[in-house]
Amino acid sequence: MAELAYHQTTGAKVARYVIYAVLIAMVLFYLAPLFVMLSTSFKSLDEIRTGNLLSLPSSISFDAWRAAWSSACTGIECGGMAPYFSNSLKMMIPAVLISTLVGAFNGYILSMWRFKGSDTFFLLLLIGTFLPFQVIILPMAQVLGMLEIEDSTTRLILVHVIYGLQFTTLFFRNYYVTVPGELVSAARIDGAGFFRIFFKILLPISIPTIMVCLIWQTTQIWNDFLFGVIFSSGDGQPITVALNNLVNTSTGVKQYNVDMAAAIIAALPTLIVYAIGGKYFVRGLTAGAVKG
Template identity: 65%
Template structure:
């Protein structure tokens, strides 16, 4: 009986600790949401943690369609769709290339493949700032500087190292015998990949897509350096919105803008977060 009571007490303490941690991490989100629903007068006179007396979506509407982001007062909507237009293809292309690279490096090894893989992994640890100048020259040479195509190219190049790492380590756990038997039966490179490897790759595709989507969507440095004017992503526009000196400082609009910028990544993790964990435990960090 005493052991049972101690067990229940221990579980209660664990749940209490987890609850406090959740409150600690969710407090900023709570403040952002309730502030975006308040008027400026209520923000100036009220308590930071108090619920809004008269909730309103006016700040959300202004942040989306008419807030000033520097000299332009067109809201975040255009920049939001800019981010969608370059994030989706960048994620899909880098994931597809990483899948093929991982397949080659795990099932079609060649002389020096391990060295090649090790050199490729260096790309995971190169700071963003190191590649700014050479990447700018490359984009200029290709004629895609300050454009959405240039941002897609940058994020694909920088993301290939990570996606290759994920897929290679996942495919290492797939028995080599499957590939050998298929080769004996006359299946070629692409037939094996499409018919055997790809159907087993669901979990790691989820991991790669979530990882790349988060990295690309939340990026600020590449966006501010390699884009300009109407081609800027939403994170750059949000920075301009928060730091603009035009008119009155509207904290509720700033908070609403931050929510718009964060919604896609929040949605992805809420919908597919459990699959991300499954993919990691299924082999994405093994090898």
């Protein structure tokens, strides 16, 4: 028995080491592009031409980062990524907040205040989550044309709010159906009305789902390229469009270190959001997974 237990323990340790080795190999493989981007962004052009792609920089230089931020050419403009970074912030923050709040309100109605045809409405909304960006480009352009919205930031805010509502509504509706109905009934008996129940009772307990929507919408909106290139123009373009223009600029010497630095600058906000709120994202997704 002792020998059998010893072999079982040894086998478990070997299996654990194999799992760890595989996981470490996958992590290294996954992080390799990020390592190449970082190391290249800190190298000079001469070192990039003569060195190894995976080699560390002989001396760290921030010249490429300064150029990417303030002087790199994105087409005919050479003002760097800074103004486009600001454009994306101006677009993303209101779009994320509006779509999250309206999605919470929709989920509240669809779960707690059912009306005739609410299930059909929710089904149609659910179908909307599977529609690709390309399907809604033409009708969205027609609507924006009828509304005569000229400002690029306003157009993009409206587009992202509308497209994101089906996702935020789905998240909140699935969470609210897990909330005991007795809680809402007790609030009604105590005299709480429609809006008071929402703002004073349900919204404060929705932090996990709020975090999911904030992270989801931030990632989707910040990383979007298609809507940005179609519904914005000139100085109102988001950072993803500017990055594409920078990388594809054909005038002058190709500066790979500046391209890599610009790509990292464009990715930083979403990396920070996931690093800070990643655990809340998982908790929020599973919060409404039991029922509904």
